[in-house]
Amino acid sequence: MIKDTGGCQCGKITFELWGFNPEYSTCHCTECRKWTGSFYACIAAKTNQYKISGSEHITWYLKNPNSEQGFCKNCGSAIFWRKNPDAGYLDFAIGMLDTPKQLIAKHHIFCKYKANFYSIPKDGAAHFDQWD
Ligand SMILES: [Zn+2]
Numbered sequence: 306m307i308k309d310t311g312g313c314q315c316g317k318i319t320f321e322l323w324g325f326n327p328e329y330s331t332c333h334c335t336e337c338r339k340w341t342g343s344f345y346a347c348i349a350a351k352t353n354q355y356k357i358s359g360s361e362h363i364t365w366y367l368k369n370p371n372s373e374q375g376f377c378k379n380c381g382s383a384i385f386w387r388k389n390p391d392a393g394y395l396d397f398a399i400g401m402l403d404t405p406k407q408l409i410a411k412h413h414i415f416c417k418y419k420a421n422f423y424s425i426p427k428d429g430a431a432h433f434d435q436w437d
């Protein structure tokens with residue numbers, strides 16, 4: 306079974322993941338760029354596929370009723386995204402994983418909003434101008 310561990314830059318928030326889908330999405334939207342400084346790439350784990358330690362250090366930024374971003378209030382690492390607290394899954398930024406070896410690029414979304422300072426990698430994943 307796929308397993309991984311990860312955490313924020315300062316280490317106050319750590320997590321374990323298991324059995325999750327190894328396919329990751331990369332979002333190139335303006336909001337993710339402002340949030341992370343570049344783009345946001347994440348895997349999604351269902352509620353029974355992860356355990357978070359130090360969750361009292363998470364600050365949730367409610368971007369709109371269908372989008373919440375979770376970051377470490379101590380070091381600022383941009384870690385989590387969820388549709389809402391009851392969505393049944395949580396997105397984890399793959400840059401927070403300790404040993405991200407088994408991940409597979411699934412798709413690039415909101416490509417039309419991509420910044421001009423980088424190119425989307427040729428990783429075989431599908432490109433979408435928008436999403437949903
Ligand atoms: Zn931190």
Ligand SMILES: [Zn+2]
Pocket residue numbers: 332333334335336337338345415
């Ligand atoms: Zn985005």
